[in-house]
Amino acid sequence: MAVSGLVPARFLCMIAHLVLTIVILLSRDSNVKACLPLNYSPNEYDSKDTELIVGLSVALGLLVFELVGFMGGISMFMSSQAMISTTLHASAAVSLAYFIFDAWPCGHYWYIFGFCSAFPAVTEIFVMIGSFAFNKGI
Secondary structure (H helix, E strand, O other): OOHHHHHHHHHHHHHHHHHHHHHHHHOOHHHHHHOOOOOOOHHHHHHHHHHHHHHHHHHHHHHHHHHHHHHOOOOOOOHHHHHHHHHHHHHHHHHHHHHHHOOOOHHHHHHHHHHHHHHHHHHHHHHHHHHHHHOOOO
């Protein structure tokens, strides 16, 4: 069955995305400074730092939600969800690695968040609703 190869790939991509999000959360100083002009005030730094903390925290919450749906077996063997999730979380892992190493500005994070964290979480919500409301899936 073709889906069997997607299960470990999806899990590994989600874990890679999770680990990189935690790494950025713990070492976000260079990315926050990349968002600011050369002469910045502490208030500007705190504002950008808070913005990045909120984005990363929401992404962590969405990843945990998606992992619960996956590990709970709700969407584990749904090939369409597995392809969406695997593709987008792998893209997130690569993008976040560049975000860390190249110290991308904070504004770039929101594109990664929208496409690679929010979109797969929304599709996971639809899968859960379909599974519970219409007794599909599992």
